[in-house]
Amino acid sequence: MDFLASAFEPVVNLFRLIMDGFYNITVAAGFPNYGVAIILMTICVKLCLYPLNAKQIKSMKAMQEIQPKLKKIQKDYKNNPQLMQQKMGELYQESGVNPLAGCLPLLVQMPILMGVYYSLYGLEYSGDPTFLWLSSLSDSDPTYILPLLSALTTYLAQRQSMAMNGQENQQMKMMMYIMPIFIGYISINFPAGLVLYWVVMNICQMAQQWYMFRKEDQKEAA
Numbered sequence: 001m002d003f004l005a006s007a008f009e010p011v012v013n014l015f016r017l018i019m020d021g022f023y024n025i026t027v028a029a030g031f032p033n034y035g036v037a038i039i040l041m042t043i044c045v046k047l048c049l050y051p052l053n054a055k056q057i058k059s060m061k062a063m064q065e066i067q068p069k070l071k072k073i074q075k076d077y078k079n080n081p082q083l084m085q086q087k088m089g090e091l092y093q094e095s096g097v098n099p100l101a102g103c104l105p106l107l108v109q110m111p112i113l114m115g116v117y118y119s120l121y122g123l124e125y126s127g128d129p130t131f132l133w134l135s136s137l138s139d140s141d142p143t144y145i146l147p148l149l150s151a152l153t154t155y156l157a158q159r160q161s162m163a164m165n166g167q168e169n170q171q172m173k174m175m176m177y178i179m180p181i182f183i184g185y186i187s188i189n190f191p192a193g194l195v196l197y198w199v200v201m202n203i204c205q206m207a208q209q210w211y212m213f214r215k216e217d218q219k220e221a222a
Helices: 002-007 009-029 034-048 050-065 068-075 081-095 104-121 145-165 170-186 192-221
Strands: none
Touching: 009 034, 009 081, 009 104, 034 050, 034 104, 050 068, 068 081, 104 170, 104 192, 145 170, 145 192, 170 192
């Protein structure tokens, strides 16, 4: 953990400056609050990542469209793996689809997401660290409301993604239940500020996914 934190230190320091900037905005507005600053920063991060997420959604939609043809190739050439790979490659080329294109945005986002994570995990609040029912954003939520929300929003975001992508298999269905439980469990001991970020990020993710898929569907209809 210490090694990763030091590896992302420049990004961590940047996001702490951004965090201070949003906190100063709340101070200037007359209601100094770190919880609101975290929410504003999370929304800002998701907006900045929108082009990458849009590219990922476009790639996923393209893969979804050629799924029937891929399944037919896999069925027809299941006894000849080499020829099956060749036919799949030809299909990707004809359709202009890169199966790895959906992974690239995730790789680009990793330093940003890790920077946000570590900037909030060890954040020392210089002002009032209270937020709504929380006595301190640097401590875990004693009411377990945020951990429950982190699990619920993770589940809903995954379920939405699977439904919109039209990709459902047994492994993905299992992950749809296992991941939220895991996230909720580790959130019990995480600082409330970090869990608040995760909850808001999931909500923004669902809103972005709905908008981007709706936009792609409108393009297809046109």
